[in-house]
Amino acid sequence: MPIKGVSKKRERQYEHVKEGEKEQGRSEEDAERIAAATLNKTRREKGEAKDKRTA
Numbered sequence: 001m002p003i004k005g006v007s008k009k010r011e012r013q014y015e016h017v018k019e020g021e022k023e024q025g026r027s028e029e030d031a032e033r034i035a036a037a038t039l040n041k042t043r044r045e046k047g048e049a050k051d052k053r054t055a
Contacts, residue, residue, distance in 0.1 A: 006039070010048075014039045 003011055014035045021031035043049040
C-alpha cells in the first residue's frame with residue numbers, strides 16, 4: 001500500500017514497525033497506528049515533513 005508523500009524507504013520502515021508491533025501481540029489497528037506515529041515522528045525529526053511540530 002503506497003503512502004502518499006512518503007519515500008520507499010519510509011514505506012519499508014512503516015511496514016517493518018507494523019510487523020514488529022503485530023509480533024508483540026498488538027492488533028492490526030493498533031500496529032498501524034503505532035507505525036504511522038513512528039513514521040511521522042521520524043519524518044519530523046529528519047525535516048521531511050511539511051509541518052514541523054515543536055517538542
